[in-house]
Amino acid sequence: MTRFKTSRAGLIAASALSAAALAGGVLIGRATTPAGAPAGPTAESRKVLYWYDPMVPGQRFERPGKSPYMDMPLVAKYADEAPPGPGVQIDPAKVQNLGVRTATIERGTLPSGVTATGVIDFNERDVAVVQAKAAGFVQRVYGRAPGDVVGAGAPLADVLVPEWAGAQGEFLAVRRTGDAALIRAARQRLQLLGMPPGLIASVERSGQVRNVATVTTPSGGVIKSLGVRSGMTVAAGQTLAEVNGLGRVWLNAAVPEAAAGLVQPGQTVTATLAAYPGQTFSGRVTAILPQAEAESRTLTARVELPNPDGRLRPGMFATVQFGGVAQPALLVPSEAVIRTGRRTLVMLADPGGRYTPAEVRVGREAGGRTEVLAGLSAGEKVVASGQFLLDSEASLSGVQARPLGAPAPLKAAAALHESVGRVEQIAPDRVTLSHEPVPAIQWPAMTMQFRLADPALARGLKAGDRVNFAFEQAPAGPTVRRMNRVSP
Template structure:
């Protein structure tokens, strides 16, 4: 009975000793305020910490744990996680890359086809227009049941006009002819010409010996009636337009060429036309003009191709595609889908060893056949991401990886320590935000 209190006292003293040892160990393990941690407690492995940052503001770097400018706990950035490590770029787990469907390509030297394709529409040849006008005051007696849109042949009757003044002049001419005075006959005939009568009409009056005050006006060329300004019973004045006839022997094919590609074309080069109305059939022609005006809405230049319309098969309004032939030229090529266009610059995503990726700024040239010419920023044989590069670019941006500048095509680029690091074209959640939060207590910038 006397030893029982002593036993309880020994147990209490032992417990206090254990608590003291634990507190002492905690003091030894905890880092001093203001010093960046260089070890992690998990698994006892050494991991070098480059800096502390807030995943929401990845461009802000801190030497130790604490609060960011957004009052969020900062987390450590380890050297073996990529970013500004010795290997450069951002590391993506290979299994995750496979799940994202990432595909790769290699920058290679090849021949870029010179062919350029553009949409096109068949239109009237505006140079082949005949304007029919009245040469004297008169009255419309007949219009031969014509209407705009009718296709007529050359020499077809268009309208009958009653012209009283011509009847009187023809009667005087016939009377002078009977006098036999050559000078008077010549003067009277010249008067008919000045009144606007054609040589064929004057010859008809001379043969018949009778005046003709009703004149049939015919079309000077075949084609389609674009406008018809007369109807039976109406009066007309001298110089009034009666009709406009647009010829169909030739047509224009107007192609909408992007302004960035217009400089590749030359007037006179060969053209191949494929029309939706004639699948599988090809028409050939030559580029006759590049219009000087730029279409503002579509940012295109109009290329005009004049083509022979055999059999009238090519109808204005038909839709098709134009292929401008040209010789191929050697170039450094990458798939067009691999290029990220931000509006300010063009970027491709480099596929580095050990599952790392880094954006690289490039200068692009022409495009053809799904391939884009690289003028600067890549070397022959460099491996790039052809599909899934937008998500990787987002990861690189949030991890603080800057794009490799044009002109530096060897070795990685370290991420800058200032908040002016280059931004990517897209934004997505980074894996760094899944790391454990660091102890609180900001140590300063």
Template sequence: MTTQTLKILAAVLATATVGAAGGYWLAQQRMAGPAADLSAVATGAAPERKTLYWYDPMVPDQHFDKGGKSPFMDMQLVPKYADEVGATAGVRIDPGVRQNLGMRLAKVERASMSPTISAVASVQFNERDVAVVQARSGGFVERVYARAPGDVVVAGAPLADVLVPEWAAAQTEFLALANSGDRSLLEAARQRLRLTGMPEGLIALVEKTGRVHAVTPIATPIAGVIQTLEVRMGMTLSAGMTLARVNGLATVWLEAAVPEAQAGQINLAQTVAARFAAYPGEAFKGKVIAILPEANADSRTLRVRVEMSNAKGRFKPGMFAQLQLAAGESTPALIVPSEAVIRTGKRNVVIVALDGNRFQPVEVELGSEVGDKTEIRRGLLAGQQVVASGQFLIDSEASLIGAVARLDGAAAIEGARP
């Protein structure tokens, strides 16, 4: 290679080296310029934001003192800044989205509430209105009438005709003494008839007709329904044998299970309104006659017994009724629709509508519930607007941005403020 060729190659290499160095320097300058400008903007125009805590958006109730990776999800913790807490906190919902969701608002109102307790009751027999028909003396069944369990009978309805030999002998002796004219002996014979168990009506009939009535009917002493019937044609009776059981229907009982937390608000003899599916549009009145002294260990309820007239026989045992029991005097209170309350088990929350299409979860203390209205004892003011439908979607969105987490972290937030 000649000397001239070597000089040309050296010049080319030097030019390439200088070009590369210059390009590197130019690139560094171009990159450093914007970075320096951004640094100046960040430090000069935007003030430093104060971080209250870090949280996982999927588990907003859990707070952390420093950032990093979430122990729950494969994601970074999100900081909660102090300037995000206050009047601007909440969830913003576009008006178009609100319309698509069918969201409804309701006003917090002050109104009078008459606390009531609703309960489902079943109709039962009045167990105090029961008659047991028994054989008063030994005998034989001569005839039975067309009766069966479940039949409704009137008072005095015959069940069977019975031959009682003892009664026949006593009647014969009584009639013989009646013709003697000795009043003391006649009264003694009449007393003997009573001691054999003979009814007063049969004694009067024997004395009136002057003849023996060996076969006598056994009848029901009260009107009602035959629950059991044990008398059959040709059977032999012994004294004290039960022949039938009759339950009266003039009154019935309504028995309802009331939560023990509400049972203390019910008083004996108070009036109860009852409605039956069989008689729509009609309300019937009853009276509390007993609050049974034993609670159901499984359902934590007490049985309340209501007595109601059944003169027309419209209420049949086994039917169901809806009861309304007054649970106190009418008092003024703040009320919202019951559907506006979100019950999480840990707290009770309502979604309050703010200015600028924003919505804020607010924890409230509930009072009594009457119909579709719920009393608010703490947390709201009269005139505020609350979400009555669609609030669960807002509550979910609020949880994702940490709005609901502030309900648990309110005390920590106040402590972190200067």
């Protein structure tokens, strides 16, 4: 009995000790949490704005569930995750690791010239056709062949014309009569039979019949076709040869369809050829052919080039530079432009390390710069390197691009600093002042030169005048915005 009481007392003591220890642990646990410290937000207490699929962030859902696009659950977008301002904010360390570079939108001049490639071709306006004046037989040829370059008057073949023998005999018989009218009529008959004037004069001078005529080229150039062979019979009017002149050649340049509006007839052109490095050939656009090449989407600009020494040969390849006048434009680095196929974007670099996509409309491109027709203003900064990663981050965050026509954010007005000084020297756009200290920007009293925002500010002032002026710290240097003479 005594043993039982002892065991029971031990159990009671052990139970009390365990309860005390448990209570102490709770008290210790409570003591480790600072009084008044807010508990971290739980998923149940956070406000959900919407649910979305990370792969399709632009589509939002009102209820949780499985994505209709991917075999994965929708992700909640909480209110405390919403960015405090427009755009997406990137950790500066990550921006540095990405190698992000920015560029300022500025006005400049963009060359309006167009560069294209072309091929030298024959001038089809300088073609001479050699035909038989009368029916006859080819007695002799002079070894010509298509592709030979010949000069004017080069012989091609000797043709025997039987019909000319009888007519020349009659002419000589009439000539012996001395009747001027009959002689004139007989000479005219020889001309109508196709005899060259030189042959008629030779018959009249020698008094002998000459019914063999030498066919010659009327102009110099290259023989494109030759249809005369020894022993063949020719008919009156038959084409014996075609000669294409080489004094001027055509350069057919393939101009991209997008740049066709910058090329006009009469425009000056310079061409360079691989065959003659370091040399340029000048010409003018004579025509723009009306049909575009469907495969290459180019238009053909026909350029006429002088070729006095015959060095420009058809088939040669050339690089063509169409002249133009540089035109002012709003310019952005070409590498900053993101073309999605549906629209064109740039990433704006906003103050505070935020980045916002903006839709733009672009125009011409030259020298690594692209003309901006709409969507940007001078002075805005865009991302020129790493913009694709920033655009992806903005898409995943559901950031909407600034649409075309939306006004750019207004810049804060530059702070003006006032002081009093004496005019030392006045120039058309500058003024030199000995001014008092400017405590706002920690400037001591000194003599320095200021730019004039408007030359009219110095009108009526002269060296030695005491003035009260206000200036701003512009990128081009301190610029006076207001200046008035004060009493001494």
